Amino acid sequence: MKIEANSLVPRLIHQTWKTRDVPPELLAFQRSWTGRNPGFAYRFWTDDDIGRFVAEEHPALLPVFRGYADPIARIDLARYLILRRFGGVYADLDFECLRPIDGLLEGRSFVVGQEPEEHGRLAKAVERGLPRILCPSFLASVPGHPFWDHLLSRLVEARHCGDVLDATGPFLLTRAHADYRGEGRAAVTVLAPELLYPVTKDECWSGRLFDPVFWERATRDAYAVHHWEGTWFRGAADRGGGPAAGLPRQVAAVVSDGRPDGERPAGVAADGLPLISCLMVTRGRSELLRFAIEGFVRQTYPNRELVVVCDSPALPQDDPLERAIRDAACPNIRLIRVEAASRSGSQPGGLTLGELRNIAVDRAAGRYVCQWDDDDLYDPCRLEMQQRVLAAAGAQACLLGRWMIWWPAEDRLAVSCERDWEGSLLCETAAMPRYPALRRGEDTPVVEQLRRSARVVRMDLPRLYTYVVHGGNTFTVSHFEAHWQAATACFDGGRCRAMLEEMGKRLPVEAYRRAVPVSAPAPVPATAAARQGSVLVLTPVKDAVVHLPRYLELLGRLDHDPSRLSLGFLEGDSRDGTHDWLAGRLPELRQRYRRVTLLRHDHGFRPDGPRWAPAIQRRRREVLARARNRLLSGALGDEDWVLWLDADLVDYPPDLLTRLLAAGRDIVVPHCALPDGRTFDLNSFRLEGETEDPRHLADGIFQPPRGAGRRYLDDFAGEEAVPLHGVGGTALLVRADLHREGLCFPPYSHRGYIETEGLAAMARDMGITAWGLPGLRIVHADH
16 A cells, blocks of 8 residues: 555554453553553454454455454454554553654654563574564554555464464564564554563562652653553563552662560461551641641551640631541541640640650550651551561561652652661561651651661661651751652652553642642752853844844843853845845954854745744744754754744843742743733733633644733733743753753644744643743834
8 A cells, every 4th residue: 555645644543352341450551541642543453343443444355353262362453454454553552652642753753662682582483583573552653554564464474373473472573573674654664662662571570669769760761661561461460450550579678676685576466367456646737737647548458547635725617637637438447636635744835755655555455556757748658568567577567768858849859768767667666666756757766776776677768758858847948859869769750650640540749739839939049150051042033134133232231141151043035135144243242252153044934924823833933943953953063951032122130140040940931021011922821711612723732812811921920930731932041951851842743832832831741830030021123
């Protein structure tokens, strides 16, 4: 079959399962494809659907289809026939989409991924002499691609092979590709393992992905990750499922024994799992405590209770603590209020935190007690894993050697340094020392005493406990900054968001973020180095001679060190000699600035009439997006930041760049106005609701009347920074690594947005929020 020169892989995702009842552990993976790729249609195929399709469309292949003894062979054949007929994308249900896949498909007619190189060293691959393996778990093609007929002929020849891998699966696909000679539009693109198969089967099955540092590093460049569930050859018992799925088989742990010689560990009760009393001390006023209570309810360890000690009286109406306990609907939660009479002999200001913890220990019924702070997040398997390691080590106390630290207001997440994290303590009640009467730091002496008197195991599974820095903690900001500097791994910006999304499969991170009692995230303090980082200023230009003298004048006034500024221009479609004007000034510019690049590319776009006419917006912004992307690819070097700057700005302050950098955001824009003060840049907006009105879609992009469902930066006077759904390009600062990671200006409709607005939408898919600074004004020419 012939492929049309301009044919594209259809925006259609296919997935299959035996019935419409998808296993619960695969539902999140299934949703990731539609959630990440909203412009794609979705088609789900059951075994019955597949049987009818093969019978109707390919009756000649029915004997082969029905002759397979293994059901997975029929699914393999079906996916090939479906893509041959309809085109689009096929993904197994144990594939998780991490980012929009448009970038994988653009300019390609057939896409397949290579499995990790380690799989080529497995016994079956070595026996067959296959050093690399192509995997059919993700496939994309145009309809009627010639490789399908080539593959199907090999499949018919191999129909009697005893191993499904040779008959229909990866080995057949690999061999067929090896002797395929298609070129041009008939070519097959093989993607490197890190894009689709960044982890091996063993890394999935062993629970290695539960290690946050490994997960972040492995998936950093991936569009999707295959979890190798192996539903066709691994039984449910092997695969696991539920909250315990994906936990590591082995946990690194270190045991210390401070008991006198001859003492033996007590061991676990012979009558089954011992009761663990989780102890939560609270003042009961914060809405955050409900997450700690919900975290207790979701624990997989069955024999547990939660003892809540509160040192303040209940509010007369709708007490947050009592409401949270009531909503939890869990019978094994006990609330103990410390009344005024109990506080009469205490220090001024009421009982200390240490004294309250002792009350909780005294009221515990369990053989073990576990500290359970009221403002942190706990993995559902925290108790199960800590008790399991404690029992295996014959220890009396268990601590985490690392835990997660999260700054919700700053998009920062860290894996802590290695130490005894006192807040994670699980301990035999009989061995538990008394807490000193301290208002903070009361648990450190307890752990020090346990180290001297008990057998203690320290385990390394940081995702079990997420300590949250929300501004109301016992310790100060400088305390947590020190932990950030000492952390074994730090994630900020987009990588923080990606990590939180992964953790959100097990923790309510988004709900917690919304409940944090701050109005807007505080910016990360800008260091002197950040304020004077290397910056690439990029400007697409067209018929700009009249504006360029002022452009260079304003640029020369910036208070940023010019030796740390690079410039890049792309001229296209001009009729006024813009390119020659710039070319004539290159020698003087290159003396002043770090590096200067001048590119030229005509797009043939010279419309008649005003540039804001709705009828030409799709085409105009498509051309501008392509110009920006071409300029970026041709000019970006080793710079830290990219500042997109319009040529027709008529004024901005000399500290424009300094203030944009000091905002501490990955993507940030100032407020661009006209000389008369009216807001000019309507592409920088925040939606009033969750979505746009679909009636405002024109040519596939949202083009609402001014103010219809959108708020612009002039609506936020007095606010330092506001999150935005769309940004303009008049003065747009972007962290350069985001561009290197694939953030671009989509020349197509991405979620209904294009060019700079499309960049903001794409950034949200990467976990990055764009911000606007209402108080930082720049002025655009009125034309």
